[in-house]
Amino acid sequence: MDNLLKHLTNFKFGGSAKKIITAESEIELIATLKDLKFKKAKYYILGGGTNIIANDKGYKGTIVKISASGLKIENQKILCEAGLPLRKLVNAANSAGLSSLETLAGIPGTVGGAIYGNAGAYGREISEFLKKVKIFDGRKIKWVFNKDCKFGYRESVFSAKGGKKPWVILAAEFYLPKGGAQKLAKKSKEIIKIREKRYKPGLRCAGSIFKNVLAKSGKIPAGLLLESIGAKGMRIGGVYVPRQHANLIVNNGRGKAEEAKKLIDILKQRVYRKYGIRLKEEVQYLGF
Ligand SMILES: Cc1cc2nc3c(=O)[nH]c(=O)nc-3n(C[C@H](O)[C@H](O)[C@H](O)COP(=O)(O)OP(=O)(O)OC[C@H]3O[C@@H](n4cnc5c(N)ncnc54)[C@H](O)[C@@H]3O)c2cc1C
Known part of the structure; x- marks a missing residue:
């Protein structure tokens, strides 16, 4: 290996x-x-x-x-392990006629990763009907209730300070409102269809690179700021910003992490120079 x-x-x-x-x-x-x-x-x-x-x-x-991926549904309660693919959680909730996760369809990754960054799409976040999270704090296993998870826009107590807290998410318990199974499945299917236009299956990327900007007037899409500084089409070596999405970096297969990092720095500098706004990465760095 x-x-x-x-x-x-x-x-x-x-x-x-x-x-x-x-x-x-x-x-x-x-x-x-x-x-x-x-x-x-x-x-x-x-x-x-x-x-x-x-x-x-x-x-x-x-x-x-x-990779632990157990899943149990009991009435409106779903208990699942952190390694469960989010896709499987969404499908299971939809089939059981439990709503509020259906718009997360198409977000790749695991339930643990989604809780870490409070993943969301189409107006919903994973934290909304999450009751509690089971964690290992380095010594003990314990349950942390939603309000103590400090969920915010693409952040949580788990990601605070770049995830320096040695808390590992083991499992999660959701309590979801009832909905019609067929309607929920239809919604997820529609969303996946829209998403696949943006993110072609197999695209080498990490989804949106930057978080949107939280301003007093509301959320400013990072994509708009990036588009206005000419991000679309920018390229360094084997990495580039595609024409259809200014807040995305794609690896053409020969790209290097260093190139992606360099491109991220240039995009940040340009937005800062034009707007005085410091964009923050949604993507996480490993080994830098
Ligand atoms: C095509 C594409 C589209 C995307 N669209 C969206 C979107 O619409 N909305 C959105 O929010 N995100 C989106 N993303 C980003 C990504 O899918 C999410 O952030 C996802 O929730 C990450 O889950 P993961 O399991 O892959 O985490 P990883 O990438 O493996 O890890 C991310 C972070 O979480 C930490 N982590 C992971 N599991 C645990 C655990 N059990 N305990 C403690 N820490 C943990 C890791 O240490 C790391 O810091 C997209 C990504 C791609 C590639």
Whole structure:
């Protein structure tokens, strides 16, 4: 095994990690984390790798890939593990006639990754009907209630300070309002259709690169600011901003993480020079 991070991330960037451990169950995950802590080893938690720019020089630590993916539905309650693909959670909720997750259809990655960044789309965020999150804090397993997760726009207590808090999301409990199964499935299908025009299946990217800007007057789409500074069509080596989406960077397959980072810096500088606004990345860096 070459341990290449590019095989684990949607952007397809990244050199070798020292070690990659895939935790298929909560027990395996806790044992792994305890062992890493005991050895004072450096590690990084990875879900689906869909929001990551991994360093081409690799990562001098252990990647812990979360794959535990149990799911249980009881009336309006859904309990699921962090490694469950978000797609499966959305489908299960729709089929059970439970609403509020249907607009998240098409967001790639795992439930844990979505909670970390409070993923959202089409006016909804994953945190809205999330009751509590089960975490491992490095010593103990505990449940954190929604209000203590400090959810905000694309952020949470888990991502605060760049995820420096050693909290690993193990599972989540949702309590969802009832809805019509057929209607929910139809909505998700429609959204996926729209999204696939923007994000062609297999596109090497991490979705939106920057967060929208929260201003007193409301949310300013980062894409609008980027479009106005001429982002569309900009290119460095093998990475480029496509014509259809100014807040997106795509790897043509020969691109480097360094090139993406350079392009991000230039875009930030140009927006700052024109508007005095500092764009913040939604994408996470691994190994930089
Ligand atoms: C084509 C495309 C479209 C996208 N569209 C959207 C969109 O519409 N809306 C949106 O919000 N996002 C979108 N994204 C971004 C991305 O899919 C989300 O951020 C997703 O929720 C990340 O989940 P993941 O499992 O892949 O996390 P990863 O990319 O693996 O990790 C992201 C961060 O979460 C942390 N993390 C992951 N799992 C855990 C865990 N169990 N415990 C603690 N920390 C954890 C990681 O350490 C990392 O810092 C898109 C991405 C792509 C490629």
